[in-house]
Amino acid sequence: xxxRKHRRVGDSPLVRRTLIGIAVGxxxxxxxxxxxxxxxxxxxxxxxxxxxxxxxxxxxxAIGLTLVVALLTVPLNMVFGVxxxxxxTRFRFPGRKLLTTLIDIPFAVSPVVAGLLFLLxxxxxxxxxxxxxEYDIQLMFxxxxxxxxxxFVTCPFVARELIPLMQQQGREEEEAGVVLGASGWQLFxxxxxxxxxxxxxxxxxxxxxxxxxxxxxxxxxxxxxRGETNTLPLQVELLYQDYNTVGAFAASSLLxxxxxxxxxxxxxVEWRQSRN
Amino acid sequence: MATNDLSERPxxxxxxxxxxxxxPGFGLSLGISLFFISLVLLLPIxxxxxxxxxxxxxxxxxxxxxxxxxxxxxxxxxxxxxASLFNCVFGLLMAWVLVRYEFPGKRLLDAIMDxxxxxxxAVAGITLATLFAENGWYGQYLADVGIEVAFTPLGxxxxxxxxxxxxxxxxxxxxxxxxAPEDEEAAMSLGASDMTVFRKILFPTLWxxxxxxxxxxxxxxxxxxxAVIFIAGNSPYISEVISLMIFVRLEEYDxxxxxxxxxVVMTVSLLLLLAINVWQGRYLKRLHGG
Numbered sequence: 001x002x003x004r005k006h007r008r009v010g011d012s013p014l015v016r017r018t019l020i021g022i023a024v025g026x027x028x029x030x031x032x033x034x035x036x037x038x039x040x041x042x043x044x045x046x047x048x049x050x051x052x053x054x055x056x057x058x059x060x061x062a063i064g065l066t067l068v069v070a071l072l073t074v075p076l077n078m079v080f081g082v083x084x085x086x087x088x089t090r091f092r093f094p095g096r097k098l099l100t101t102l103i104d105i106p107f108a109v110s111p112v113v114a115g116l117l118f119l120l121x122x123x124x125x126x127x128x129x130x131x132x133x134e135y136d137i138q139l140m141f142x143x144x145x146x147x148x149x150x151x152f153v154t155c156p157f158v159a160r161e162l163i164p165l166m167q168q169q170g171r172e173e174e175e176a177g178v179v180l181g182a183s184g185w186q187l188f189x190x191x192x193x194x195x196x197x198x199x200x201x202x203x204x205x206x207x208x209x210x211x212x213x214x215x216x217x218x219x220x221x222x223x224x225x226r227g228e229t230n231t232l233p234l235q236v237e238l239l240y241q242d243y244n245t246v247g248a249f250a251a252s253s254l255l256x257x258x259x260x261x262x263x264x265x266x267x268x269v270e271w272r273q274s275r276n
Numbered sequence: 277m278a279t280n281d282l283s284e285r286p287x288x289x290x291x292x293x294x295x296x297x298x299x300p301g302f303g304l305s306l307g308i309s310l311f312f313i314s315l316v317l318l319l320p321i322x323x324x325x326x327x328x329x330x331x332x333x334x335x336x337x338x339x340x341x342x343x344x345x346x347x348x349x350x351x352x353x354x355x356x357x358x359a360s361l362f363n364c365v366f367g368l369l370m371a372w373v374l375v376r377y378e379f380p381g382k383r384l385l386d387a388i389m390d391x392x393x394x395x396x397x398a399v400a401g402i403t404l405a406t407l408f409a410e411n412g413w414y415g416q417y418l419a420d421v422g423i424e425v426a427f428t429p430l431g432x433x434x435x436x437x438x439x440x441x442x443x444x445x446x447x448x449x450x451x452x453x454x455x456a457p458e459d460e461e462a463a464m465s466l467g468a469s470d471m472t473v474f475r476k477i478l479f480p481t482l483w484x485x486x487x488x489x490x491x492x493x494x495x496x497x498x499x500x501x502x503a504v505i506f507i508a509g510n511s512p513y514i515s516e517v518i519s520l521m522i523f524v525r526l527e528e529y530d531x532x533x534x535x536x537x538x539x540v541v542m543t544v545s546l547l548l549l550l551a552i553n554v555w556q557g558r559y560l561k562r563l564h565g566g
Contacts, residue, residue: 007461007464007465008376008457008460008461008464009460009464009470009473009474009478010372010376010470010474012470015470016377019369019372019373019377020373020377020379022369023369023370023373023385024381024385026366026369027370027385027388027389029414030366030437030438030441031388031389031391031392031441032388033407033413033414034400034403034404034407034438035388035391035395037403037406037407037413038399038403041406079308080308080309080312083301083304083305083308083309084305084308084309084312086301086305087302087305087306087309090299090301090302091297091299091302091305091306093302093306099309099313101549101550101553102313102317102318103313103317104549104553105317105321105545105546105549106317107495107496107549108495108499108545108546108548108549109499109542109545110498110499110500110501110518110519110522110541110545111397111499111501111502111519112499112501112519112520112522112523112538113324113499113519113522113538113541113542113545116324116522116526116534116535116538117320117321117323117324117538118320119526120320120323120324120327120531120535121319121320121323125531126323127323148316151316152316152317152320155312155316155317171298171299174299175298175299178298178299178300183300184300184301184304187299187300206393206394209393209394212396213395213396213397213398213399214396215396215397215398215501215502216397216501216502216519219523220523220526232396233396233397233398233399233502234398236396236398236399236402237398237402237506240402240506245406248402249402249406252396252398252399252402252403255395255396255399256395256399258394259391259394259395259396259399260394262390262394263387263388263390263391263394264387266387266390267383267386267387
């Protein structure tokens with residue numbers, strides 16, 4: 001019995017090996033193999049085929065548009081996320097809980113519904129859309145609409161990463177900064193930012209991953225015009241429906257690459273935080 | 277930005293010293309947050325409900341109880357339920373293995389758990405459809421035993437399960453990490469079996485986290501679109517999900533119908549979100565003995 005003294009549940013070698021075996025097996029089937037398949041399919045016609053698929057006129061245009069969308073969306077959501085996190089972790093005020101629930105809405109809403117929301121409001125017969133139409137401004141079925149829905153879909157990420165961390169760190173350091181006479185900007189740059197930079201980085205990377213990859217919402221407001229309003233995920237769909245599987249997976253491999261970078265950054269950020 | 281006039285503060289807010297605002301930026305961050313949330317979230321959402329309310333109750337009811345739409349509610353809810361149940365079991369297993377054991381490749385396994393959140397849903401969709409196609413890596417073997425995944429409701433479950441893998445893993449992991457070993461060790465040293473200790477001591481602490489993760493996974497699955505449409509086959513009454521129904525109505529330029537169905541979906545999502553938040557708040561309180 002002495003040998004069993006400090007045992008915990010599942011410590012026997014048999015249980016241990018079985019559980020690890022099942023876990024690894026399922027993960028390989030469910031997560032690793034899909035990732036492998038993307039690259040195997042993308043390179044099915046060799047390196048030259050891959051390059052020519054990427055250099056396809058429409059795919060190149062989709063890459064460009066996707067980059068523009070991400071470049072506009074990510075900074076906007078970063079600024080919003082930082083202000084919101086500052087607000088709800090540094091001050092107590094009525095409605096604080098409601099605010100943190102509200103920003104979860106994009107997580108809970110179907111992307112198609114998200115797209116529809118903007119189409120109803122800014123489309124040619126929506127309230128705002130009609131008024132803008134009089135000035136010949138069209139937001140839907142063009143890139144501004146894509147940016148708008150992408151902002152909607154990705155707005156919670158930065159705040160969601162920052163809030164738990166900033167709550168845990170407390171406000172003592174910043175209060176000390178105020179007592180020492182720091183201005184708001186100095187306080188943020190010298191005290192807050194160094195404390196949150198890794199979580200902020202991960203929030204930004206995650207926002208970026210979702211911004212370049214958003215499909216449902218963008219597909220509602222884009223109009224799918226080849227070479228005009230097609231983002232990379234929409235281009236993947238078009239190529240796939242054209243039975244150009246290799247082309248679809250070649251375009252997908254770029255998005256999968258961004259996903260992999262996101263995972264690596266997350267691992268680094270967690271490693272950094274566990275060291276502190 | 278607010279000024280930090282220290283001399284002014286002590287005389288103010290004597291009734292509530294705990295809420296004294298020492299730090300700057302309250303007005304600015306409140307303003308920006310409220311402006312952003314109103315413009316990006318609240319305005320479009322209220323627009324949807326006003327649109328749906330404007331169509332009259334009878335027509336609204338007619339649209340949302342259309343048999344094809346009702347079939348899609350059922351398909352979506354059942355598939356989401358199956359997917360989240362799978363993820364409850366899989367997530368608990370993964371969290372357990374990642375927290376309790378040390379083995380080579382563990383960090384890689386931990387990192388890959390988040391893949392479904394990082395990978396665009398359309399990419400996940402065409403990948404799963406290719407894997408499970410008749411001649412695909414998985415499909416050919418499953419066909420031998422008579423299981424068809426691609427273009428059936430089962431495909432919807434697979435796609436939903438894939439896209440919501442991380443929820444349960446990531447909610448259970450921290451709870452397992454924080455769990456104190458004393459009770460467990462005591463029970464084990466008294467000779468209780470692994471299963472008994474798990475059931476009587478570990479599971480009562482773990483299940484609220486499993487339920488939270490499962491609910492998040494369910495909510496996400498209800499709205500899943502990109503990953504699903506490529507593998508579902510999308511035949512009316514059989515394998516159409518609710519998000520696709522909205523899309524179909526939009527392509528028919530039937531905006532009122534699309535808005536009505538979307539209003540139903542939106543209401544369910546918001547209620548679910550609220551329920552999860554209330555539930556999470558309660559269970560966190562209990563966990564931290566507050």
